[in-house]
Amino acid sequence: MTDFKVSHRYATSLLEDSVEKNKLEAITADMILLSKTLKDNIKLQLALESPVIKPGVKSSILKEIFKDVFDEDTFKFIDFVIGKKRESLLNTIASRFLELKDEQIGEVQVSVKTVYEFSEEQKRVLIENLEKTLNKKVRLTFTIDENLIGGFVAKAGDTLFDASLQHQLGLLKNQLLYGSISKN
Structure with a gap:
């Protein structure tokens, strides 16, 4: 086993x-x-x-x-x-x-990496959005990661929410390299 x-x-x-x-x-x-x-x-x-x-x-x-x-x-x-x-x-x-x-009690621990410490308002908004997405009560723990360019990365169990600037730039790069570009 x-x-x-x-x-x-x-x-x-x-x-x-x-x-x-x-x-x-x-x-x-x-x-x-x-x-x-x-x-x-x-x-x-x-x-x-x-x-x-x-x-x-x-x-x-x-x-x-x-x-x-x-x-x-x-x-x-x-x-x-x-x-x-x-x-x-x-x-x-x-x-x-x-x-x-x-x-069992419908909660989830979410680890959040950010470049800087979130304000109370940012934490509240993040909790609200994560609770809507996960359909569970959310408890956050924050870690400062200066290697992130901007944004945040949140991990809840096996689920990763990557809202970092680095990830967004990677998506944009892939879209420009492999996506279609219209002539309009």
Whole structure:
């Protein structure tokens, strides 16, 4: 079974369990923090993936890091995953959990790259347009990318909205090179 399928099954199980126990908000906060911590700390990720480090030690490391933050059910889930020797998938499971939760409640996370920081009015208009297009409530995260000439690039899951000046110039170039030009 592929890592994605395995991660999906674990994430689905965690989501169902958190809804059943009425702990969706707490578990979601834990998965956001776990995902961010694992992405930001490559040494921790490597320690979890190491076959040399015993499962009990891996569990202890995570409990020490998150002892005053995580819900007890999150720790039980992490121990279960480690017990099944799937700790290398914890980051993928956490990310998939967040995606599934968003799907369930009709939300979507959209990453937006811009040359400069958007004003509140620009953010509001972008949210309105994306919500109409995606038929979901939109949460935006912004990244400044000075390599863009202008405009923005928004990514929602597998969908890319490229409204950058660079992309528009490429389209114009292709139209001029390969399109028809009228003599009117």
